Amino acid sequence: MTVLVFLDPAHDDGKVVDASQPQLMATDLGATRGDGIFESMLAVDGSPRKEQAHLSRLASSAAALDLDVPDADAWSRAIRTGLGEFAAAEPDQRNAVVKLVATRGVEGAGRATAWVQVAPVPASTLAQRKAGLKVLFLERGYDSTVAQRAPWLLMGAKTLSYAVNMAAVRHARANGADDVIFTSSDGKVLEGPTSTVLLAYDRDGQKTLLTPQLESGILAGTSQSALFAAAKEQGWELGYGPLEPHDLLDADAVWLISSIRLLVPVLVLDGQELRTSAALTAELTELVDRFV
Template identity: 50%
Template structure:
């Protein structure tokens, strides 16, 4: 079994029994073809980084996992079972400086009452280029207003669901335009998030990010960086941002659990300043977390 094939299944056995863990080989078939994870993308997930065997922002990821489950009317995840599964997989990754773990919970087999859940992990890709040279991004209209979470909660804006076809299509569109990634903008002209990341902008001594009330995923990496911002002489602010705010910023980043802080070097082809020193400080802080 290779490292990438280590898998720990989280099995929910029904209300009358305690959910338990079963280890399996990810290189062998495990998921039923009628599971709605595959047929409908009806489920949720979290991805968290692991530093030398230590899951980072573990409790924050578990809380967000529970939040997404509520939004999709899924059974509440047993926090202790999922934590144990994550820690067991992380222990397998202890010899690696950077790795990642994904937790997945689907509604299960079509027409049956039990959900399906699993946890797996592997070594992280090499993101040195993205963290140093930065990313070229394009601004793409997400197709709904910034108040979508309040006006249309059934669209599940801000839930971390398995339905990622639109996010992947947006990245392919960015690549067709010669860029690396995307920053979504609402139809009423406000900055939202990346397909797999949170947006940060530095303007003077302010480090800003858009509000999660705009129907975006609350960022665990952003939250950790905001708690550290005062140590770097910065005031962390959650506030609305426009595309012009980004273009006029001293620096912009896309931050996420596995890639960490990737500076934006260009927006729609227009060059942006890369703050190499602050980026290195951010990524050093993120790599050094042990909880």
């Protein structure tokens, strides 16, 4: 069951349409050029997680693309319409993926196309939460300072142009892995195609949680940010890179975190088994469940 709700000025709470029928114009710039933005969030029992953080990042991405999109209140109303329709159709589904999409619209029309999509969490995503991940390092092809030199590359925006990210995941799967961690051409750890990198050290009674620095051109992770805030309250030290591949190989545990898959341990990296910690994973998973 997939629910689609288009943001339409004539419908205050959004316009529900038939997801089994064509809805997007073939001349929409989101389809022809990937000219648009999106966000994905988890909803549990009809309640979207980190909604305001996702709406804030959507607005930031829209500003980076100079894209005029509906305001946060309009998105929130459409989200609730979509979740209501989904709950009515799928009463036994506690979890749902809520995707917000905005494109530059039909070429020449001068108006954005925007919609909310609500669907079940894929079974493969749930399986990876339990099984952990085998991951490959892949070079992204940029150095870690390019975002500061070339803002038109939109390195920190969540755009629809995900062809490279999906190609990286397909390459990983063709080579016996599940996912990817990108590195820069100057040897810095960046992010996953759809996730943020986390690593931890538990040394001399002090637990430290680290993630790559945003200045390297990665997407600001809403789940990573929420987890860092919760971990700080629990006495963890926090760090923001710069990180290099050897830091992950030396860590006591490494994870990928995202809004839908949540916190997943990395078990193997470039064919090398990593240290893992059931205790650290359990502690952080509890924080994710409570605050993320």
